Every structure is written in C-alpha cells, then in structure tokens.
Amino acid sequence: MIGTGQVYALVGAMFAAVALLSARDRENPRRWGNAAFWGLVAVSFLAGGRIGGFANGLLVIALALIAGLGGLGQGAPATTSPAEREASAQRLGDRLFLPTLIVPAVSVIGSLTLKSLTLGGHALVAAKDATVVSLALGVIAALAVALPMLKAPLAAPLQEGRKLMDTVGWAALLPQALAALGTVFAAAGVGQVVGGLIGRAVPLDTPFAAVCAYTIGMALFTVVMGNAFAAFPVMTAAIGLPLIVHRFHGDPAVMGAIGMLSGFCGTLVTPMAANFNLVPVALLEIPDRWAVIRVQAPTALVLLIVNTALMYFLAFRA
Amino acid sequence: MLVLIGVAILALGFLIRANPLLVVVIAALAASLAAGHGPLQAISELGKAFNDNRLVSISWLVLPLIGLLERGGLQARARQLIVRIRLEAPGRLLLAYFVLRQIVGALGLTAVGGQTQMVRPIIAPMAEAAAERQRGGVLPEPLRMWLRAHAAAADNVAIFFSEDIFIAFGSVLLIKSFLDTQGVVLAPLQLSLWAIPTALAALAVHGARLMLLDRKLKLPPPDEEPPEATP
Numbered sequence: 001m002i003g004t005g006q007v008y009a010l011v012g013a014m015f016a017a018v019a020l021l022s023a024r025d026r027e028n029p030r031r032w033g034n035a036a037f038w039g040l041v042a043v044s045f046l047a048g049g050r051i052g053g054f055a056n057g058l059l060v061i062a063l064a065l066i067a068g069l070g071g072l073g074q075g076a077p078a079t080t081s082p083a084e085r086e087a088s089a090q091r092l093g094d095r096l097f098l099p100t101l102i103v104p105a106v107s108v109i110g111s112l113t114l115k116s117l118t119l120g121g122h123a124l125v126a127a128k129d130a131t132v133v134s135l136a137l138g139v140i141a142a143l144a145v146a147l148p149m150l151k152a153p154l155a156a157p158l159q160e161g162r163k164l165m166d167t168v169g170w171a172a173l174l175p176q177a178l179a180a181l182g183t184v185f186a187a188a189g190v191g192q193v194v195g196g197l198i199g200r201a202v203p204l205d206t207p208f209a210a211v212c213a214y215t216i217g218m219a220l221f222t223v224v225m226g227n228a229f230a231a232f233p234v235m236t237a238a239i240g241l242p243l244i245v246h247r248f249h250g251d252p253a254v255m256g257a258i259g260m261l262s263g264f265c266g267t268l269v270t271p272m273a274a275n276f277n278l279v280p281v282a283l284l285e286i287p288d289r290w291a292v293i294r295v296q297a298p299t300a301l302v303l304l305i306v307n308t309a310l311m312y313f314l315a316f317r318a
Numbered sequence: 319m320l321v322l323i324g325v326a327i328l329a330l331g332f333l334i335r336a337n338p339l340l341v342v343v344i345a346a347l348a349a350s351l352a353a354g355h356g357p358l359q360a361i362s363e364l365g366k367a368f369n370d371n372r373l374v375s376i377s378w379l380v381l382p383l384i385g386l387l388e389r390g391g392l393q394a395r396a397r398q399l400i401v402r403i404r405l406e407a408p409g410r411l412l413l414a415y416f417v418l419r420q421i422v423g424a425l426g427l428t429a430v431g432g433q434t435q436m437v438r439p440i441i442a443p444m445a446e447a448a449a450e451r452q453r454g455g456v457l458p459e460p461l462r463m464w465l466r467a468h469a470a471a472a473d474n475v476a477i478f479f480s481e482d483i484f485i486a487f488g489s490v491l492l493i494k495s496f497l498d499t500q501g502v503v504l505a506p507l508q509l510s511l512w513a514i515p516t517a518l519a520a521l522a523v524h525g526a527r528l529m530l531l532d533r534k535l536k537l538p539p540p541d542e543e544p545p546e547a548t549p
Contacts, residue, residue, distance in 0.1 A: 004373065011376050041375075048369040054358065057365030060343055068340030080389050089391030089398055096387060096395045103380060104425050107485055111507045131506045132376060135486045142383050150390040160385025164429075165378065170339045175488040176374040176495075177342045181328075183367035183499045184346040188321045188353035224329050227338075229489060233496050234325065241500055252502045256493040257482065257512035264478040272332060280433045280470035284442055291467035292474070299475055299524045306519045314512065 001122065003129040005049075007136045012045030018162045022075055030073030034166060037066045041173065060177070067170030075166045077159035088150070095149065099142040106141055110134025175229050182233020191237025198238065207250065207316055210243040215308040218259055219266035219300075226272025228263025235259070250315035258311040265307065268300040269293050324349030373495040377486045384429055396422075396430050400440055406452060408445040409532035412468060413525050415441050416476045420517060423480030426487060433473060442469040449535050461535065468531060472524070479520035482513035 019039035025031050040059055048056055066072065080088070089096065111134050115127035125133050143157055150156075165172060185191065198217065204210045214235060221231035240259055244250040267273045270293075277293050286292075324345045331341030343364065350360035384392075400418070405411040415436075422430045429435070445465055449457050457465070481487045485506040490513075494506050 007376060007379075008372060011372075011379055014379065014382065044369065045372060045375075048372060053362035053366035053369070055365065056369045057361035057363070060364055060368045061361070064337075064340045064343040068337040080391075082394075085389070085391040085394045087391075089394035092390065093395070094399075096390060096392050099383060099387060100392075100425055100427055103383070103486075104484060108507065111485070111505065128503065128505075131485055132373065135376070136379060139379050139383055143386070146383065146386055146390070150386065152386060152389060156389060157382035157386045160389050161382030162385075164381045164385045164388075168378075170337065172378055173375060174338055174342070175377075175492050176368065176371050177339055179371035179374050179492045179496045179499075180364065180367035181324075181342050181346045182496045183370060184363055185321075185324055185349055186500060187363060187367075188324065188349040188355075190321045190324055190349060193319060193322055194325070226332055229492055230328060230332075230342075232489075232492065236496065237500070241497075241502065245502065252497060253504050253508035254512050256497055256504070257490075257509045258516060260489050260493055261479065261482065261513060261516045267478065268474060276433075276474050280437065280473075281467075283433055283438045284466040284470060286463045286466055288463065291463060292470045295464070295467045295471040296474060299471070299520070299527060302523045303479070303516065303520055306523070307516055310515050310519070314515070 001126055002124060002133055003126040004132050007129075007132050008045045008048075010136055012042045012047075014158070014161070015039075015042035015045060017158045018042075018165050021077070021158060021162050022166075025075045025077065027076035028073045028166075030071060031075070033066055033071030034073055034075060037063060037072055037170070038165065040066075060180070063170075063173060064177075067173075072169050073166070075162055077163055079160065079163070092149065099146040099149070102142040102145060103135070103138040106138030107131065107134045110137055178227070178229040179233065181230070182237065185234060186237045190234060191242070193238075194234060195238035195242060204239070204243055207244070207248040208312055210239060210248060211250075211312045211315070212308055214239040214244060214255070214259060215262035215304060215311060218263040219304050222263040222266030223270040223272070226267070226270050226274070228260055228267055231263050231266070232260055235263075244311075244315060248316070250311075251317070254311060254315040258307050258314070262304060262307045262311075265300040265304040268296040320352040321349050323352050367499070370499050371492075371495045373498075374488060374491045377488050377491055380426060380486065384427070388429075392430065393435060396436070397440060400436070401444070403444075406448060407532040408448040408452070408465060408535060409528040409530070411445055411448050412441070412472045412531070413528040415469075416472045416524060416528065417521070419473060419476035420480035420521065423477045424483035424517070426481075426484035428477060428481050428487075431473060431477070433470060437469050437473050441473070442466045445469050452536065465531075465535070468528070472528065475520055475524045479513075479517045483510050483517060485510045 015038050019035045023035035111131040114125040114130040117124040217235045222228045240255050244255050245252045327345040346364045347360050350363050403414050419431045490506050490509050
C-alpha cells in the first residue's frame, strides 16, 4: 500500500541529492555545513521512523547547532542568465504557468479519488494519506510536463531546488520544529497552564467566549512572538482543543484553519515579524519604520473580527 | 506554572533575534525539564515530536519544480504580465496586483511576487507613477511614502490570506500534523476549504480600502499630513 512512507522516502531522496550537490559546490565557502544540514534532514526522512526518539533528538539538536552557529552558506549552481530568462518567458508565454496548475489540480483530484482505487481487493493508497500521495504525484506530473517544455537538463530541478533550499536555509525546518515544540509543550502541560490562566482572567463558559479568547489570543500571542506558527500549538492546546472542540463540539477543521488565520492578523501588526513589516520599509526607503504596520492595522483589526465571527458561525453550524 | 519557562524562552529568544531554530529547540528541552522529565527523556521527547511532525516539511517537495520554472523565466513572465496592466488609478492598480497575488498564493506559488521580487522593483514605482499622472505633477513626500507602504501592505495581506488555500502550504500541514499528534485526524483539504471565507473577506476589506485610496489621492491634500492621520 502506498502512503506517507513512500512520500517521506521521496522527500528524503531529494534532500540527500541536495546534500550531495552541496558537498560538491566549491563556490560555497560553507559547503560542508550545507551538506551536513541537508544530509541530516535526509536521514530524518529516510530513517527517522527507525532510529528512535533519542537519536532523532540528537539529530534535531545538531540541526539547531549548525543553524545557530552560522554553519549554512548559499550554494551557487550554474543557471540561466536574466536575459535568457526574459527570452524564455517571451517564447513560452503563459504556458510557463501550466505546470504550476498541475500540482494543485492533481492534489485535489487525487485527494478525492485515490482512496477508492483498489488492487486485488486491497486499497492502493491509504485513505488518510491520499492528499500527501497526490501532492507527490502532482509534483512528479508537473516535472514531467515542465522538463521537456523547457528543454532543461535532467539535473536542473535538483540544482535549482538546491539553490532555493539554500535561500530558505534553516527557516525551511522552522514550521516542523514549531509543530514539534507544540507537541512537546502539550506533553509538558503548557496548554493547561495557559488555558487555566486565561480562564481565570475571563470566564470561558460559552462557545462564543471560547472562540473570542482563542482568536484574540492567537493574534496577541503572534504579536508577541512575531510568528503565528509558534502561537498556534500553544493556543490550540490551551483553548482550541479543550474548549472549542472537546467541550463545545466545534468543528476542528474550522477551528484550526481560522485559528491560524487569526494569528496572521497579529503578524500584520507586529515589528517582530521583521521580514514582512520592517524589511519592506527598508527596501522601499520609507523613513518611518511603522509605516507598513500602520497601513496594515485597520485591515488586520477588521479581519480579526471577521475571523471570530466566521469561526463562531462555521464551527458550530451543525 | 514552571513549564511556562518554555514560552518565556521562546518570546525572549525571538526578541533578541537569536536563531529561531535554536530557540525552539532550547524552549522544547526547557519545557520538558521543567515538567520534571529527565534530560535523556527530554531529548527523546523532542526527537519523537520532530519525527512525528515530518509531514510539515513535505511542502518543500515543490521547490525543484518552482526552481526549474524560475530557470525557464517564471518570474520574468509574471513581471511581463504585471507591466501590461494599464490602470490609471494607483489604488486600482494595487488591487489588481492584490488579486493576482491571491491567485498565485492559492496555487502554492508564494515565490511569485513578494517584496523584493515584485513590490520594490515594479509595483511601488508603477503606483507612484500612476499617482503622479493622476495629480498632474509631483507627489508630496508623505503621500509618496504612504503609497509605498500601501504597496508593501497589499503584498503582505494578499499572500497571508491566500496561501492557506493551497493544501501543501506549511501552515496547513502544521495544523494537520499538530492536531494529528493530539488525536484529531483531519484531511488537509478540509483545512484549505475553510481558509477560503477569510480570503474572500480579505479581498473585500482590503479591496475597499484600496478603492478609497484613489479618492484620497485625487484630492489635493489640505495640509502636509498624510491622509491616514484622519480616521
């Protein structure tokens, strides 16, 4: 049966290739740092399920140390020049967007249909893994269309992927690390403590009060952290799951999706989210550091209210 | 109460701009230790949690495809499309960019567009030029800066409230993966669908503000104060 195991093997192979190509890149003065970092990620995807918690823990600590001590550089694979890109864009026109449409199309269709495929009476794809398998199939299908269309060498996707991986750098693992942090926090009981503190400050005995505390809490916590991904596991363990889902029987999909988007309202107004709010100020040479935040604040506030209302009406719609 | 040290480390670490990956690892270990688990157990818990959440990082599987298309001129094509937009009013121009950015975001193409790629070199100058044409002369400096801030804001708002519609985006997988570990199993497609109402609300709210922007820009300013000083 095809499932996440095969997809993890594919992702692991991709990171292994990125590590190998990094090691051979003499243009990158920190090539061994990059090779070690992406190599460890490859190990995690290829063997993480077999090496046990402790070895995985050491692997995470090693990744954090390589990242924290500045061990990552930027690879520089040979690529096309801006002029060649301009010419290629003229030649291919909007066909360039076609492969990008294949990924979501295959992902959505596959998510809905793959689970009913059978081979000799057995399901070919585990129902719970249908989306993940479809995503991988979508990427493979899109590459199969794009490679001949662009007449690019077979190694091009890996080399270009490596360049983008290096551009993202350690931040590529931050969402996964924050999800892991949330799991650890939940096991340590952080959610109960935070939930208890909020519950003592405001009574949370109606669905509406719980939704307000959750959406506003997501936004405020994101303002403090500068990162909705960090706020999500904490607030969800504190209020989202115990109150909205378990006590008041709200829809967890609505809670999760709109909860995260409430956090994004906080991202729009915090200088802690420097990439979004301070970097553009510098890029555009605006003297006032707060200029972008000031423009975004009214939209953020209205959307937080909209999110709160949406969650209240949609999560308890049944 | 002691376990809150994890939250404190997280907030403090981000505040002093330490490497976030390192901060997260330290915060996780500290929370486990504060909960009375031994050091070996703390490392194992972190490792198991990291391994259980690998799903989040499969979103990077699309990078080779994006890189390949960029090599073939994807960014260049997006620029060629944008500069073809012929809109006289700066607010409408920003709204057109907002809609395009939401569409590419929902398709998982967060890298098409962005502050460095598109706003600084193309969108902000186009909006400024449109405003100058419309007012028939130079744009006062505060208004120019305000318009630039609006160009940056349009990009941020559009991408924040569209990327979650793509099922393989990091935050969708983070939500799914974290809820999985807490025993609530969902399909990523459900999460994507529930991101659509907020995306439409963002379009309505921010779109209306961008239309109002044109009205404010058309009038000669009563004084040198930027228009957002009035509510």
